[in-house]
Amino acid sequence: MSRSRMVISLLAIASLSATFAVAQNQAIKEGTGHERQGFWIGFGLGWGSGGASCDGTCPDRFGGATFRFALGGTVNRHVKIGGELHGWSNTNDPGVTESIGNVTGSVYYYPSASGNFFLQGGLGYSAYNYDDNVDKAEAYGAGSIIGIGYDIYLGRKFSLTPILAYGAAWTGELTLNGSGTGANFRPNFVSLTINPTWH
Numbered sequence: 001m002s003r004s005r006m007v008i009s010l011l012a013i014a015s016l017s018a019t020f021a022v023a024q025n026q027a028i029k030e031g032t033g034h035e036r037q038g039f040w041i042g043f044g045l046g047w048g049s050g051g052a053s054c055d056g057t058c059p060d061r062f063g064g065a066t067f068r069f070a071l072g073g074t075v076n077r078h079v080k081i082g083g084e085l086h087g088w089s090n091t092n093d094p095g096v097t098e099s100i101g102n103v104t105g106s107v108y109y110y111p112s113a114s115g116n117f118f119l120q121g122g123l124g125y126s127a128y129n130y131d132d133n134v135d136k137a138e139a140y141g142a143g144s145i146i147g148i149g150y151d152i153y154l155g156r157k158f159s160l161t162p163i164l165a166y167g168a169a170w171t172g173e174l175t176l177n178g179s180g181t182g183a184n185f186r187p188n189f190v191s192l193t194i195n196p197t198w199h
Helices: 003-029
Strands: 039-054 062-074 079-090 097-109 117-131 136-150 158-169 173-176 179-198
Touching: 039 079, 039 097, 039 158, 062 097, 062 179, 079 158, 079 179, 097 136, 097 158, 097 179, 117 158, 117 179, 136 179
Parallel strands: none
Antiparallel strands: 039 062, 039 179, 062 079, 079 097, 097 117, 117 136, 136 158, 136 173, 158 179, 173 179
């Protein structure tokens, strides 16, 4: 996908978020309020870009679909903790697939106990896969994710949550068709997702 189409997609998601914010304000006026406590679970889809830093020539950066699944518990009004699967995938050419995924244990920090804005940070495991039906490349290593988000409540326990995140691998050796290459390969992705979340 071209950069212009990617920008249009991101703007569309931002516009959708603004629409949900209006709905949230209406819910507050109607007295439904919101809660942040106990078990929570969320999932989402969106758009982003994936690439890598590496030894020598790195692959081009491409736009692609992003996904997220997370669940956990609420420590208090300021802190949630959970496990998260967050990734990016692209089919740039027919028969060619490329994906990056991070599995992390994450902390979500709300600066204001009554606010909906939060910061995210997590550590875990990162995986990269490339397959063009001729060659298959892989890289695995320690990974991390950081992000920001905002819970747009549409009810006491339900929100639509835009999250802008950056996921990356710290380490990883690129393998080609099952054989090590000795090259350092550190994939990363930027992701904007809209996440239905139950608190």
